[in-house]
Amino acid sequence: MPPSRPSNSRQPARPIKARTLADIRRKLLAWYRRNRRNLPWRNTSDPYAIWLSETMLQQTQVATVIPYYERFLRKYPSIERLAGAPLDEVLNLWAGLGYYSRARNLHRAAIEITNRYNGRVPDSTAELRTLPGVGRYTAGAVASIAYDVRTAVVDGNVSRVIARLFDIHADVKSPAGEKTVWNTAEVLLPRKHVGDFNQALMELGATVCRPGDAAECDACPLRNECNALAAGNVARLPVRKKKTPVKKETHIAIVADFDNKRLYRRRPAEGLWGGLWELPSVVRNGAAEHATAQMLARELLGDSTTVDRRQLCTIEHQLTHRSVKFVAFRAHATTSRLQPDSQESSRWLTKHAADRIGLSTAMRKIIAAIPETTPDSNGRAPTKRQ
Numbered sequence: 001m002p003p004s005r006p007s008n009s010r011q012p013a014r015p016i017k018a019r020t021l022a023d024i025r026r027k028l029l030a031w032y033r034r035n036r037r038n039l040p041w042r043n044t045s046d047p048y049a050i051w052l053s054e055t056m057l058q059q060t061q062v063a064t065v066i067p068y069y070e071r072f073l074r075k076y077p078s079i080e081r082l083a084g085a086p087l088d089e090v091l092n093l094w095a096g097l098g099y100y101s102r103a104r105n106l107h108r109a110a111i112e113i114t115n116r117y118n119g120r121v122p123d124s125t126a127e128l129r130t131l132p133g134v135g136r137y138t139a140g141a142v143a144s145i146a147y148d149v150r151t152a153v154v155d156g157n158v159s160r161v162i163a164r165l166f167d168i169h170a171d172v173k174s175p176a177g178e179k180t181v182w183n184t185a186e187v188l189l190p191r192k193h194v195g196d197f198n199q200a201l202m203e204l205g206a207t208v209c210r211p212g213d214a215a216e217c218d219a220c221p222l223r224n225e226c227n228a229l230a231a232g233n234v235a236r237l238p239v240r241k242k243k244t245p246v247k248k249e250t251h252i253a254i255v256a257d258f259d260n261k262r263l264y265r266r267r268p269a270e271g272l273w274g275g276l277w278e279l280p281s282v283v284r285n286g287a288a289e290h291a292t293a294q295m296l297a298r299e300l301l302g303d304s305t306t307v308d309r310r311q312l313c314t315i316e317h318q319l320t321h322r323s324v325k326f327v328a329f330r331a332h333a334t335t336s337r338l339q340p341d342s343q344e345s346s347r348w349l350t351k352h353a354a355d356r357i358g359l360s361t362a363m364r365k366i367i368a369a370i371p372e373t374t375p376d377s378n379g380r381a382p383t384k385r386q
């Protein structure tokens with residue numbers, strides 16, 4: 001049998017025999033139909049719901065995503081409803097899922113789809129990729145799952161399955177390794193049931209072809225086709241470069257209350273917790289913690305503001321590549337007037353209003369750690385916030 005050639009000029013890791021390709025497609029699809037998990041986004045063909053699930057599933061585990069996905073769709077059952085919602089409300093609903101740029105992009109993309117495509121999610125990967133936050137993975141997932149467009153999808157699970165199936169030893173995160181995996185994924189695609197096939201590859205990676213020595217090759221429908229299994233290389237693939245070391249940071253926050261309101265500030269749109277609200281905070285950079293808090297408080301509220309020397313509370317928060325320690329100090333404002341540079345980004349909010357803004361999980365943890373009985377705005381008698 002001559003080696004198969006892909007329908008376009010792309011080449012996989014090595015030529016794959018047509019019979020092997022046919023076997024992989026048939027066995028994987030049959031396995032998927034029998035073994036797929038019953039997940040809420042698998043019971044819909046609505047491109048909006050599929051796009052939402054694929055966005056939420058990036059960097060986040062299935063079990064965490066399910067309640068968020070269901071809540072989100074209850075609140076915004078259509079693209080138009082999402083497009084018409086205030087960003088803060090969307091961020092608030094997203095709180096706890098992390099990687100908030102996904103929520104901001106989803107909201108912007110919903111507005112674009114409403115305006116440019118009359119509320120219909122485009123079916124071509126090229127058009128999908130013009131939308132904010134939609135890269136090759138999401139475009140491929142939406143186009144193939146919602147519209148059965150013949151296009152590949154490669155996430156961490158798929159790249160592990162492919163690296164093992166074809167015994168690929170290139171670093172799958174390097175440009176060359178990534179290209180090989182994507183090209184191979186394209187070659188593997190069947191002519192029909194593309195969405196199911198892509199989901200089957202992802203499902204196999206998530207439930208059977210698991211990382212390290214957790215792979216359950218005995219239960220794998222592709223064990224006869226698997227080159228890494230034959231070569232004894234399963235646990236060592238895929239090859240990845242060393243993990244980025246975890247960065248340690250201390251963030252100093254201030255808690256300023258005045259007239260039964262608390263000071264919040266919106267973070268810049270880009271970067272960590274971009275666009276979310278926070279108790280004003282800065283990354284500690286050399287100076288002592290209290291001096292940093294004092295500087296921040298005066299920057300926002302003027303030179304007459306004092307800051308308690310004693311820490312109000314501290315929390316630790318882990319992110320994928322960052323370990324953040326928050327230290328909060330009580331600031332005593334003598335006025336609610338904000339310094340000119342802070343007026344646009346900062347607000348005094350009642351507790352009721354603060355419950356409705358988008359806050360990161362870390363910020364919610366700090367707020368929960370603030371002692372309930374705290375000095376009032378001028379540091380005089382203790383008062384309990386309503």
Ligand code: SF4
Binds near residue numbers: 161165218220
């Ligand atoms: S045989 Fe093992 S290593 Fe190969 S694809 Fe199946 S689970 Fe993965």
